[in-house]
Amino acid sequence: MPQQIQTGELQAALAGFRGEISWAEPLCRHTSIRVGGPADVFVVPADLEDLRRVLRVSAQYGVAVLPLGGSNLIVRDGGIRGVVVRLSHFQDMTVQGSGLYAGAGVAMPRLAQAAMQAGLAGLEFSCGIPGTLGGAIAMNAGTRDGEMADIIESVTIMDARGDIRECPRSVLQFGYRYSCLPPGIILGARLKLDPAPRAEIEARMARSLTHRRKTQPLHLPNAGSIFKNPPGRSAGALIERLGLKGLRVGDAELSAQHANFIVNRGRATARDILELIRRIQETVREHAGIELELEVRVVGEDG
Numbered sequence: 001m002p003q004q005i006q007t008g009e010l011q012a013a014l015a016g017f018r019g020e021i022s023w024a025e026p027l028c029r030h031t032s033i034r035v036g037g038p039a040d041v042f043v044v045p046a047d048l049e050d051l052r053r054v055l056r057v058s059a060q061y062g063v064a065v066l067p068l069g070g071s072n073l074i075v076r077d078g079g080i081r082g083v084v085v086r087l088s089h090f091q092d093m094t095v096q097g098s099g100l101y102a103g104a105g106v107a108m109p110r111l112a113q114a115a116m117q118a119g120l121a122g123l124e125f126s127c128g129i130p131g132t133l134g135g136a137i138a139m140n141a142g143t144r145d146g147e148m149a150d151i152i153e154s155v156t157i158m159d160a161r162g163d164i165r166e167c168p169r170s171v172l173q174f175g176y177r178y179s180c181l182p183p184g185i186i187l188g189a190r191l192k193l194d195p196a197p198r199a200e201i202e203a204r205m206a207r208s209l210t211h212r213r214k215t216q217p218l219h220l221p222n223a224g225s226i227f228k229n230p231p232g233r234s235a236g237a238l239i240e241r242l243g244l245k246g247l248r249v250g251d252a253e254l255s256a257q258h259a260n261f262i263v264n265r266g267r268a269t270a271r272d273i274l275e276l277i278r279r280i281q282e283t284v285r286e287h288a289g290i291e292l293e294l295e296v297r298v299v300g301e302d303g
């Protein structure tokens with residue numbers, strides 16, 4: 001946090017905030033791989049007005065704001081200087097014809113379930129993806145069966161002044177696990193889906209889930225896929241072929257079940273995970289001549 005801003009000053013500026021707020025909140029409590037140092041300020045806004053207050057105060061004091069999904073993310077051990085926002089209360093879902101509006105805090109598995117209940121197809125691919133809608137849009141999450149960009153009709157964003165804008169798909173850019181969105185916080189999105197028999201949707205979802213449960217180490221803390229798949233290749237298969245499964249740095253372990261997953265065996269630190277990532281990248285570079293790019297986002301300061 002910049003020198004000029006004191007905790008008391010920020011607390012006073014946020015007077016009237018009705019959501020949850022904590023100071024020096026350990027982010028290991030909020031990331032799926034269970035690592036990460038403290039956030040100076042951690043807020044869970046109760047509603048739009050609360051979020052607007054946080055964004056305006058942060059802009060006024062020049063404090064960075066990071067929205068946290070937390071599932072495809074590694075927060076370094078020194079934590080985050082600034083304000084971390086979690087949109088856990090942004091959970092609204094509304095079916096509109098063959099579309100669905102959902103808030104950024106909705107968990108992807110819940111979203112897919114709601115679409116299926118409404119007889120709307122198009123989200124089945126997302127059953128293999130952890131995290132929230134906001135996070136999934138920000139990184140254009142996907143599998144071989146589809147990606148978020150395929151179904152987004154518009155994304156609603158609040159900017160630093162607290163103004164809200166609905167951005168149609170035509171002005172948004174997406175690439176492989178990449179998005180270029182106007183600056184601000186994603187509040188939610190309108191998704192374009194297709195009416196289909198519920199049983200068919202349910203069967204496709206069940207196939208995705210079975211595949212995921214069979215192939216991924218979901219019983220241990222993890223951050224989803226660590227690397228992007230290189231063009232035409234599978235990162236997991238590539239890493240497995242080099243015999244790296246089970247490689248360990250401290251309590252960070254390259255999963256024996258899926259070689260594109262790192263699991264936290266207990267007390268792993270972000271430093272352990274990043275060192276393990278570095279060793280995997282080095283081995284793949286030396287033996288396969290391929291530069292593995294990170295899919296997970298790495299944020300925060302070294303511990």
Ligand code: EPU
Nearest residue numbers: 128129143215224225227228229234236237240257258259
């Ligand atoms: N494979 C191996 N060894 C391994 C892992 C995989 O040989 O250790 C092989 C598999 O046998 C398969 C191929 O690699 O032939 C692809 O594996 P998988 O079906 O597990 O898919 P993936 O490309 O590794 C993607 C998403 C996952 C999503 C699954 C659902 C990416 C980078 N990852 O994984 O998304 O759950 O599909 O099928 O596209 C995430 O993004 O965080 C995530 C979990």
